Amino acid sequence: MTSHQVVPIKVYVAVWAALSILTMTTWQVALIDLGPFNIIAAITIAVVKMLLVVTIFMHVRQADSLTRLYVGAGFLWLVILLGILLCDYLSRSWIPGGQFWPSGPAMIVGG
Amino acid sequence: MEQQFSSAQLGMWAFLLTEIMFFGGMFGAYTVYRSMYPGAFQSTTHYMNVTLGMANTLVLIASSLTMALAVRSAQVDNQKMLRIMIVLTLFFGFVFLGIKGYEYHEKWVEHLIPGPHFEYNVPNYAHQAQILFFLYFAMTGTHALHMVIGAGLLTYLLIKSYKGSFSSHYYTPVEIIGLYWHFVDIVWIFLFPLLYLIGAHLHA
Amino acid sequence: MSTAIETPRSTETLNYLNTKYGWKSWLFTTDHKRIAILYLISISFFFLLGGIFAMLVRLELATPAGDLFNSDTYNKLFTMHGIVMIFFFLIPSIPATLGNFLIPMMIGAKDLAFPRINLLSWYIYIVAGLIAVGTMAYGGVDTGWTFYPPFSSTYSRTYVVAAAIAVFVSGFSSILTGLNFIVTIHKMRAPGMTFDRLPLFVWAHYATSLIQLLGTPVVAITIALLGLERIFHVGIFDPAIGGDPILFQHLFWFYSHPAVYIMILPGMGVINEIVACFSRKRPFGYPFIAGSSIGIAVLGFLVWGHHMFVTGQSMYASLVFSLLSMAVAVPSAIKVFNWTATMYKGSIRFETPMLYAFGFIGLFTIGGLTGLFLATLATNVHLTDTYFVVAHFHYVMVGGMVLGYLGGLHFWWPKITGRMYPEFWGKLSALIVFVGFNFTFFPQFLAGYAGMPRRYHAYAPEYQVFNVMSTAGASVLGIGFTLPLIYLIWSLFYGPKAPANPWGAKGLEWETSSPPPTYNFDTPPVMNEEAYNYSGDDTGVHVG
Ligand SMILES: [Cu+2]
DSSP states (O other), X not given: OOTTSOOOHHHHHHHHHHXXXXXXXXXXXXXXXOTTHHHHHHHHHHHHHHHHIIIIITOGXXXXXXXXXXXXXXXXXXXXXXXXXXXXXXXXXXXXXXXXXXXXXXXXXXO | OHHHHHHHHHHHHHHHHHHHHHHHHHHHHHHHHHHHOHHHHHHGGGGSOHHHHHHHHHHHHHHHHHHHHHHHHHHXXXXXXXXXXXXXXXXXXXXXXXXXXXXXXXXXXXXXXXXXXXXXXXXXXXXXXXXXXXXXXXXXXXXXXXXXXXXXHHHHHHHHHHTTOOOSSOOHHHHHHHHHHHHHHHHHHHHHHHHHSTTGGGGO | OOOOSSOOOTTSXXXXXXXXXXXXXXXXXXXXXXXXXXXXXXXXXXXXXXXXXXXXXXXXXXXXXXXXXXXXXXXXXXXXXXXXXXXXXIHHHXXXXXXXXXXXXXXXXXXXXXXXXXXXXXXXXXXXXXXXXXXXXXXXXXSTXXXXXXXXXXXXXXXXXXXXXXXXXXXHHHHHHHHHHHHHHHHOOOTTOOGGGSOHHHHHHHHHHHHHHHHHHHHHHHHHHHHHHHHHTOOSXXXXXXXXXXXXXXXXXXXXXXXXXXXXXXXXXHHHHHHHHHHTSOOTTHHHHHHHHHXXXXXXXXXXXXXXXXXXXXXXXXXXXXXXXXXXXXXXXXXXXXXXXXXXXOOOOOOHHHHHHHHHHHHHHHHHHHHHHHHSXXXXXXXXXXXXXXXXXXXXXXXXXXXXXXXXXXXXXXHHHSBOOOHHHHHHHHHHHHHHHHHHHHHHHHHHHTTOBSSOSOOOGGGHHHHHHHHXXXXXXXXXXXXXXXXXXXXXXXXOBOOSOTTOOOSGGGGSOSSOOTTSOSXXXXXXXXXXXXXXXXXXXXXX
């Protein structure tokens, strides 16, 4: 436990400025049609903002490895949940033999 | 004291793990339906108040800054600054909730509350868009509930700080309530692009 | 230490039971040992309640015709049996009672890290329990403990929302217990109590707590969304308006499969302690047993789809889920092999806790291996929603967890109460439970394999022979569970006084008096030897 070190005010203000700028960026980027990259850009910017908050505001940069392990586990488990969910939904319309089911709600495919 | 501080800190992080998964269930539903109904989800952006969403994001980021500075003030034993920063954080929190309430009212007026009175002028998408609005209310509602709880905790901190409970030797509650407040901020950082900006490029 | 108004009787030393008297000293206590007792009483009530529902179910099934109850009543009976047993008995059973009592003592601490949160979690449990009991008193719920939509969200005419609230609230109790254990295990260990000296019981509870933290919130929010859908008639899971009911199953089983490990891991922890003590040997492969607990907790989160093979889930996802489900068998098997290897060439004593441990190992193995049948895609199609599944999870939950719980309760009963239970009656009821259990549930494997579906109150006559055996076995099992209730309560008053360490067991909890003082140890303990240092101590007498 070493988070008693005091972080200078200017670091906090710099993080705040970065977060505000990234908020504007995420909005501006969303206005451009990037196809599938819109969502990727939005998530990437959000993850960067999250990392800024977690490391500086929440003092994980100074924290011990146990705290870091718990922070990492939290996000890993979220990825497990979302990832495995998507594995099901994205592969539901696949038909053996390489033919893809015509468009439409994937859930009606059934067995 | 050191033992107590580090226990409380680990406890809060463990609790935040739970919170991540609590919101995670809704993010899971969001992911699934967005991948299932991309068109309908994009069409909803037209009905979102992006300006207010942006404003709220900036308000919340500012409140995170004041919260971080509140913890810092406690660390350096600056009692006056500690109180000012807690009050500012509370203030931003209430601004956020006020704007959120106004947005909810807008949705009410426009019949965008899911349920029997839901109206959507793209008939093909009516059912599917309703799912997005359900998720919108569930996610922002749960988030707002966390803000309200956070405001309660901040009020508790304020009272305690007027009693002179905190110093550079003991500021555990400030630190762990700060962690909670930043977490709530992070949730919003994800909610904003995912709920307000899905189809922004179509309406630019 | 004592603030009691009455002075304690002079013949007894001060302990956590006699320092204070009166109901206030119990309901406002923050002593983990007293909270454990509060939990013990409450879960015993729910075990009894769930047991009554089970008996009614078995009575109905004694004959093929649906003659005792109509189908609606029967649906409510098995639903309430499931909800009570899973959320109000199995989930809190070992962690909240034995875990609560023993973890601080085993690691040499005065209490849990957050004693008041510990009490809060009991109150939350009680609130949830009262809501559940109220729901049942008003007419109950008939969705099955799984709350599948769209039946639960749209069609059921019973008190689904109230039951959902009960489950939602009970989840927070479980989360707070897990959180408390994790912080306690990390931060409160006595000097010398390194992670490689931690009792395996504590390791098992650490893994359990991780699942409680990471899984419970997901089912909580899912049940909440379901309740909202039912109240406001908005569709997130309703296929009629574009929702996907399978999504509910995904989110539900994301918790509820790992929840099986919330139920079984603490039981495995108990068995580790019992087997080591009554074989008088160090557990074979300590790091593997500890690691397999964590392995089960992690892998357990990757396999939930095996409950959904026939639902219309992607067949590619099913393939992966099937494979990963097989993989969970590995850490489970490591445990079983290590227990048997621990017993090999040990000087085994056949006391009551050890009998339960034998029962656990045998029945859990059967339960686990039949799980592989169900994890196999092709056989799953044949066996899903039959009595084979019912038999499988009762082998794990009753044959595993309940036997582990009873074994642990007997093992630590002298420590908890300061009294010895009657050994003869203990052995006899362990035997009755084992026989009754197999008579109840083994025929269900056969009935299920022959095609008898679960959750029906009437069935084809050719299954009657299995069901009559099962119902007869259930009455034997009922006797086996009632006997401990009687003689354990009897022992509180008439049982001989227990010494500090009646089994000659290793571990810090045995080095303090029975029952322990309020702050567990008169002098702060230091762990100055390896865990389970049974070597060179074959007399079985340990001077503590
Ligand atoms: Cu499972």
